[in-house]
Amino acid sequence: MVFRRGQKGDSDRRDRVSEADAYGDLSEIKDEERKISLADVSRAAGPWDFNEVEDPKAGRVDLGALLVPAVEGMELRLEMADAEQVIAATVVSRQSAVQLQAFAAPRSEGIWAEVRAEIALEISKQGGTVDERDGPFGIELRAQVPVQAPDGSRGVQLVRFIGVDGPRWFLRGVVSGQGAVQPKEALDIEHVFRDTVVSRGNTPMAPRDPIPLRMPAEAQEAMQQQAVPAEEGSQYTQGDLNPFERGPEITERR
Template structure:
């Protein structure tokens, strides 16, 4: 999840859901030249862009449950042979990881401001956190828009140091932000990640109407027909279960990228 910036005044705190920061308040009186610079391509503070291919808001889909798994805060496409794992923070489920063969995509949805997107700012934060760890980050325009392709330092099972290749993708929606973390072969060879990218694009986000501060995670739930699998049970031992994993089997590998 993301580190939330502290606000410098009561006015700014009251405007959390509008996404107005103290820096932006200070810039309200700046000249037109400065404003034009702030509106340059890729700058923060811009409204969410169009999403002609998804991900979708719940208001944009007639039947979100058709062909998708209901996780409460998101509906994710069901794909034959996939393994679904959930990840928790305290007592709340905040992320879902879909594993397909030798690749995986972790999905997390967050509340966002009403009138601006946060993906640009989030990319900067993620990149800064990884470089502080000694990793390498490239910002590229991929099939899902601007993304980060990172080499994250990790310790290998034999105790030696190595790197994990990870792709961070994100899309700003109406009052929500959806982040995907692609790992495995889909990060090593991005051209092979087409199915994971389709899953990300066809995900439906359920933001809800309750007030939420920007960057608060949208809480998920277990699907109704999920079967809990104890740690160590392999997918081919699940006797045809549609889902494996669950709160008893957390896989936090993609979360190596968390910025706190």
């Protein structure tokens, strides 16, 4: 299913970042960008809570718990646990991607520090390596994750785990592609993460429970019109629900 709707992102921000490799020395980043990267993240520039934005649906794709800003030329993939349950949204822009997931969090404290430790431990068990670095959203993880290619060969995938604690929610992003290694290439998807609105709702939820997502109305209408069984080649494909492997998904282009 393909939908098109253009909207420009903050392309002027590209001039503010040096071409220093994301795995290189932070001293290579310009002083003004270093101040932004190393500042204590207060969410003064996002991501946003639903109650902090005057019109949270304006210019954004409504996925229920997440309202994701439209970026010109972006591709939106919804990862499915089954034919109805959306578990994550992935935005692809050029040669970079960011997977977005929102989770419930305690009222009094954030969970990103604990989540980082758990992610690092899991990747280490898989034989990968993880470094904590300062990034545009505070402390992030830059990881080399062992993966198996379709031809059976083994390799590593470079990814960044970014996270921000909000009021009773936590937003996690997994950055892959060129955005995981080149700061300049990550600007569009970092803008998507920063301008995403989280709608936690008032339903009681245990900490770390995923906040439910839903398909946008356009996708639901297109699915009803197509009504093609999965075994006959619908947009759903089989796969592990793994942050490093693409799960069942539908695709929307903007």
